[in-house]
Amino acid sequence: MSKSEKAVFTNMCMVYDDNGRILVQDRLNPNWAGVTFPGGHVNKEESFSYSVIREVYEETGLTIKSPELCGIKQFQTMEDERYIVLLYKTKAFEGELQSSQEGNVFWVQRKDLFNYKLAKDFEKMLEIFESENISELYYHTEEETLQSKLL
Numbered sequence: 001m002s003k004s005e006k007a008v009f010t011n012m013c014m015v016y017d018d019n020g021r022i023l024v025q026d027r028l029n030p031n032w033a034g035v036t037f038p039g040g041h042v043n044k045e046e047s048f049s050y051s052v053i054r055e056v057y058e059e060t061g062l063t064i065k066s067p068e069l070c071g072i073k074q075f076q077t078m079e080d081e082r083y084i085v086l087l088y089k090t091k092a093f094e095g096e097l098q099s100s101q102e103g104n105v106f107w108v109q110r111k112d113l114f115n116y117k118l119a120k121d122f123e124k125m126l127e128i129f130e131s132e133n134i135s136e137l138y139y140h141t142e143e144e145t146l147q148s149k150l151l
């Protein structure tokens with residue numbers, strides 16, 4: 001059996017501050033709409049750390065520093081590629097908030113997050129960002145139905 005496989009690499013970042021606020025994006029893409037964390041695709045041969053710094057800058061105008069890798073989300077695409085979302089967080093950033101064409105970005109108090117129409121999986125990714133013991137959101141098919149597990 002082949003030891004290589006096709007994969008798509010992406011990232012997401014929870015930018016937060018000492019005042020209990022979390023930076024979110026209201027995504028316009030109808031395939032995966034709603035309020036979520038900024039992020040996007042890793043470019044060919046780009047470092048993973050640099051890719052998340054670049055994506056956060058492109059989507060929020062903020063330059064983040066020292067993104068900490070907290071875990072991954074993964075599922076299999078319709079084209080049978082392994083879709084990997086590397087999940088980072090940081091509270092070190094500078095610059096002016098600026099939204100992009102991908103969606104409006106704004107700060108929300110942690111306690112108010114659930115008043116928004118959140119994108120699918122938001123809650124599970126939040127759990128990974130906030131937990132010491134959970135580092136993977138894993139999708140798999142069991143008896144022909146898609147199941148997800150936090151590991």
Ligand SMILES: Nc1nc2c([nH]c(=O)n2[C@H]2C[C@H](O)[C@@H](COP(=O)(O)OP(=O)(O)OP(=O)(O)O)O2)c(=O)[nH]1
Pocket residue numbers: 010011012029031032038039040041042073085102121
């Ligand atoms: N398409 C899709 N994206 C997801 C899912 N779950 C999830 O965390 N993501 C994240 C990973 C990336 O941060 C982002 C990819 O979204 P996208 O395909 O619209 O790409 P994008 O425009 O944001 O990326 P880019 O072109 O700026 O690089 O969404 C999902 O189920 N489907």
